[in-house]
Amino acid sequence: MTDFAATRAMFHLPEGMIYLDGNSLGPMPVAAAARVAQAVTDEWGQMLITGWNKAGWMDQPARVGNRIARLIGAAPGTVVMGDTLSIKVYQALASALEMNPKRRVILSDTGNFPSDLYMAEGLCRTLGGQYRLKTVAPEEVMSAIDDTVAVTLITEVDYRTGRRHDMADITARAHEMGALTVWDLAHSAGAFPVDLTGARADFAVGCTYKYLNSGPGGPAFIYVAPAHADKARPALSGWLGHEAPFAFDLAYRPGAGIERMRVGTPPVLQLAALEAALDVWDHVDMKDLRAASLRLQDLFIKRVETQIPGLQLATPRSHAMRGSQVSFRHPEGYAIMQALIAEGVVGDFRAPDILRFGFTPLFIDEDDVARAVNIWARIMDLGTWDKPAFKQRQKVT
Numbered sequence: 196m197t198d199f200a201a202t203r204a205m206f207h208l209p210e211g212m213i214y215l216d217g218n219s220l221g222p223m224p225v226a227a228a229a230r231v232a233q234a235v236t237d238e239w240g241q242m243l244i245t246g247w248n249k250a251g252w253m254d255q256p257a258r259v260g261n262r263i264a265r266l267i268g269a270a271p272g273t274v275v276m277g278d279t280l281s282i283k284v285y286q287a288l289a290s291a292l293e294m295n296p297k298r299r300v301i302l303s304d305t306g307n308f309p310s311d312l313y314m315a316e317g318l319c320r321t322l323g324g325q326y327r328l329k330t331v332a333p334e335e336v337m338s339a340i341d342d343t344v345a346v347t348l349i350t351e352v353d354y355r356t357g358r359r360h361d362m363a364d365i366t367a368r369a370h371e372m373g374a375l376t377v378w379d380l381a382h383s384a385g386a387f388p389v390d391l392t393g394a395r396a397d398f399a400v401g402c403t404y405k406y407l408n409s410g411p412g413g414p415a416f417i418y419v420a421p422a423h424a425d426k427a428r429p430a431l432s433g434w435l436g437h438e439a440p441f442a443f444d445l446a447y448r449p450g451a452g453i454e455r456m457r458v459g460t461p462p463v464l465q466l467a468a469l470e471a472a473l474d475v476w477d478h479v480d481m482k483d484l485r486a487a488s489l490r491l492q493d494l495f496i497k498r499v500e501t502q503i504p505g506l507q508l509a510t511p512r513s514h515a516m517r518g519s520q521v522s523f524r525h526p527e528g529y530a531i532m533q534a535l536i537a538e539g540v541v542g543d544f545r546a547p548d549i550l551r552f553g554f555t556p557l558f559i560d561e562d563d564v565a566r567a568v569n570i571w572a573r574i575m576d577l578g579t580w581d582k583p584a585f586k587q588r589q590k591v592t
């Protein structure tokens with residue numbers, strides 16, 4: 196059994212704060228501070244350029260990728276780190292489209308994160324406008340997969356509602372219709388068990404600063420199924436994805452397998468933080484994590500619905516259709532969230548009316564949930580959210 200009291204002790208959590216936003220930016224693992232300091236002082240400071248070999252910086256994207264692979268049901272050698280998620284979406288999509296050259300439609304859904312849709316639109320423009328991004332309601336994805344679809348670009352868990360797609364079902368349907376799949380695991384990796392191999396996913400991408408706790412600006416990852424890894428053409432053909440970067444050939448030749456999805460210089464210091472963050476996962480059984488996450492979510496929903504009137508649950512009640520977040524709608528959601536944050540209960544707000552709370556058993560327990568709901572109920576009873584200061588929109592919501 197996973198000892199969640201032990202994992203909680205591995206995080207630095209500010210005194211008095213109930214942090215329900217690990218789905219957006221994970222908290223700092225205590226060991227990350229020391230690990231980054233060591234990378235700065237002992238590696239960068241002392242080794243300088245020799246750190247690429249001596250400290251293993253050059254192999255870090257693949258080494259760390261293998262540790263992520265374990266958490267998402269991927270085989271060793273199928274995941275590599277680098278860039279940001281938006282870039283990885285573009286990269287996966289471009290390769291997938293090229294592998295299905297007779298078709299012109301990218302299928303996504305209206306619940307997808309805008310950056311994924313923007314990247315897809317941008318790629319369509321770059322490809323000369325013969326390609327088209329088609330978005331349907333999340334419930335309509337299955338029926339919209341027809342023989343015009345080249346690639347599905349689906350984020351498994353909706354960033355606003357927390358609604359979860361069935362990855363295995365959608366992938367099977369896509370394959371049946373001759374389409375390839377790109378899965379965005381932004382709200383899946385580290386949130387619950389993911390089985391890319393079992394689902395037969397073609398490509399997957401995700402970020403590490405959410406449930407994997409790599410810190411602000413932490414790098415993204417990309418997965419390519421072993422069957423495609425030596426066929427997929429990298430659209431972002433940078434030198435570190437080359438077969439022999441230090442041959443400095445004038446012509447590009449893609450590297451072996453997943454290595455070709457590297458682009459340029461890896462973010463060494465961010466990867467050091469991520470390596471420390473991943474140590475926490477050595478103590479976690481994903482099944483235990485899922486069970487604990489659902490317990491926390493169910494408790495939260497039950498308490499909110501008993502203690503606070505006037506809210507509408509935006510997240511599906513069915514466990515199978517949920518990730519690791521719970522969202523409620525309220526017309527004054529923004530101000531209410533600011534009032535909650537002022538009292539140490541940190542969630543976030545997503546336009547137009549969503550109050551969003553992430554539940555991460557690694558550092559959140561039942562006590563936190565009960566206290567958070569009590570604080571929220573008091574804010575609603577006293578109307579303390581109804582202040583001009585709480586209605587002033589900040590740049591990041």
Ligand SMILES: *Cc1c(COP(=O)(O)O)cnc(C)c1O
Binds near residue numbers: 279280281379
């Ligand atoms: C968080 C998130 C992103 C963010 O992309 P970055 O390039 O890392 O800023 C993209 N897509 C989805 C689905 C996300 O949830």
